[in-house]
Amino acid sequence: MDLASATSPGLPAGPTVLVPVGSTEQHGPHLPLDTDTVIAVGVATGAAGALGERGRDVVVAPAIAYGSSGEHQDFAGTSSIGTGVLHDVVVELTRSMSTWAARIVFVNAHGGNLTALRGAVAQLVQEGHEVAWVPCATEEVDLHAGRTETSLMLHLAPGKVRLDRAEAGNTGSLEELLPQMMAGGVKAVSANGVLGDPAGASAAEGATVLASMVEDVVAFVARMP
Template identity: 35%
Template sequence: MYIADETWPELGDYFSDESLALVPLGSTEQHGPHLPLATDHLIAEAFAREAAERTGYLCTPTINVGVSPHHRQFNGTMWVDAPQFRDYVESFTRNLTYHGIDRVIYVNAHGGNIEHLREVGRRLRDDEELYAIEWMWNDSIPELVDDLFAQNGPHGGPKETAMIQHLHPHLVRDDQLAAARDGGVPDVEAAETIKYGSRTFYDAADNTENGVLGDQTDATAEKGARMFEEATDQLCQLCEWLADQRFENLMPKPHV
């Protein structure tokens, strides 16, 4: 169920019976010469909408701009600063509690959002108001990703390329796949910006001239479809697990 497609009386029926919502989040940032800036939020929305369709749980509108200042050197990248992002997501989520939601899954497709979503979840849980957890699609199927790609990226690599080939093939610049591979680096280690155990880089541009990593020519729509199906199954199982938990068991343990 997508919240924006429903009327308020129809949503009253949902809130009287269910207390779980899916919140998709991504970014609007560079993904190399071959993928659109919308890559992350398109992926997040696709997973959340599909899981909501299969399970009947509620999906909210997508948060399209995330914490992406590390991509700022590339044309068009948009971002919000981390404190403002956390405050916005917290306010957005607290809005859901007003309607009776007490558990949320942040369906996330941007690595730069992860630590901030975890912090928001902690704030809400510490207030014993709501239980919110972050879910990242590729983290739910790590073995499959490793099996499908010899060099998966991470950023703008073949796993994201394959996903967009599956979801929105018209947005992939297929004639730029080889250029993406040749103008980037295979992985962070190849960029030689890890020195004696220290990450000496702050921005994507410190590692790769065209903003991406991995071998994009290894991507296919068929691989994207397989990842989408298996990760969606994981998300649906997570929804059912979370919905079955007693709320008090999700809250912080008492002081010893």
């Protein structure tokens, strides 16, 4: 069920609410600024459908479309609210939703949001709320705007992908690039904002990756009381 289009009396009693968490930030010359948000929504929607087939009452909330994206701030379009504000948004949303929902799960598709999510969820659990967060992740995911994210977007929102503008960026590992990124942001290691290579991306590969992400979220939520 989609929360935004539901009516108050039409909501099930004590549902699980999945809240997609993305970002508005540069994704190289070929992917849109809302890439992380599109992926988070796609994963949450797929997981809700699968959980509903198992008899769970699941509601997908509107996405949190702004995240902590300061590492991308050198690129136009990046719109970051920072870790502190995102932390507070997660806390206040959970406190509000907990008055009618049994549990809230934040489905996150942007690595820069981790500090805010971890801190907010830890605080909320101490307050007694049934809340958790889960990443949209598989072992095949590359760092940023490479083959995996491009494939996911070709599957989820092909009209937003500018394949004619796709180009490789820095293909180093996170371990190699992290010290420079911590000091100078993504621009310090990649002039075009891409960390990886989108070459070979396909909608079919995106569908496979999405299915794996959905499975992970379904398994996580299914284990919750």
